[in-house]
Amino acid sequence: ILNVEQSPQSLHVQEGDSTNFTCSFPSSNFYALHWYRWETAKSPEALFVMTLNGDEKKKGRISATLNTKEGYSYLYIKGSQPEDSATYLCAFKGSNYQLIWGAGTKLIIKP
Amino acid sequence: DAGITQSPRYKITETGRQVTLMCHQTWSHSYMFWYRQDLGHGLRLIYYSAAADITDKGEVPDGYVVSRSKTENFPLTLESATRSQTSVYFCASSDFLRTEAFFGQGTRLTVV
Numbered sequence: 640i641l642n643v644e645q646s647p648q649s650l651h652v653q654e655g656d657s658t659n660f661t662c663s664f665p666s667s668n669f670y671a672l673h674w675y676r677w678e679t680a681k682s683p684e685a686l687f688v689m690t691l692n693g694d695e696k697k698k699g700r701i702s703a704t705l706n707t708k709e710g711y712s713y714l715y716i717k718g719s720q721p722e723d724s725a726t727y728l729c730a731f732k733g734s735n736y737q738l739i740w741g742a743g744t745k746l747i748i749k750p
Numbered sequence: 751d752a753g754i755t756q757s758p759r760y761k762i763t764e765t766g767r768q769v770t771l772m773c774h775q776t777w778s779h780s781y782m783f784w785y786r787q788d789l790g791h792g793l794r795l796i797y798y799s800a801a802a803d804i805t806d807k808g809e810v811p812d813g814y815v816v817s818r819s820k821t822e823n824f825p826l827t828l829e830s831a832t833r834s835q836t837s838v839y840f841c842a843s844s845d846f847l848r849t850e851a852f853f854g855q856g857t858r859l860t861v862v
Binding site: 740 | 783
């Protein structure tokens with residue numbers, strides 16, 4: 640059974656602080672690792688699609704790294720803002736091309 | 751409007767009734783997916799489709815039926831709704847070459 644785990648489950652961060660969280664996934668049959676941002680009452684929106692070991696992606700204050708050999712990815716948020724409050728999902732795509740989702744990290748930014 | 755839309759947004763139905771959730775996308779994406787989202791489980795794949803007339807089971811297909819006669823539509827039918835099917839349902843599509851998935855707004859289904 641393929642398992643994707645995210646930690647922590649939830650996180651409270653002071654506005655202006657930087658933070659990061661983890662996605663662990665199977666290290667075999669890797670095809671891609673996705674990160675999504677999911678705001679309350681909205682749909683998940685893609686942040687990054689990462690395919691190569693060592694990939695680093697950046698979008699504004701948010702960045703992500705990928706280690707396919709050990710099966711983990713980190714998402715970093717620099718200088719957190721209230722609008723960063725959301726649930727961040729990662730999803731692993733293996734050789735069968737289905738996305739296996741983590742349960743998410745719920746990020747709450749305290750003003 | 752371009753994008754992916756689900757209907758209805760909210761539905762209450764009775765146990766044993768048949769209900770169909772609609773999903774329509776305008777991008778001509780090859781892949782379409784149905785997920786359910788329950789507390790503590792994240793997103794779980796019900797069914798997916800790689801192209802018109804091609805569908806396959808996901809992680810939790812029991813009690814659901816899908817069809818894809820046209821590329822743009824991917825309806826999900828609960829043949830005889832049960833309370834355990836109370837959930838939020840998300841439809842998504844992707845162009846395989848790009849791989850990222852685009853999600854509809856979700857349908858909140860309550861089975862009473």
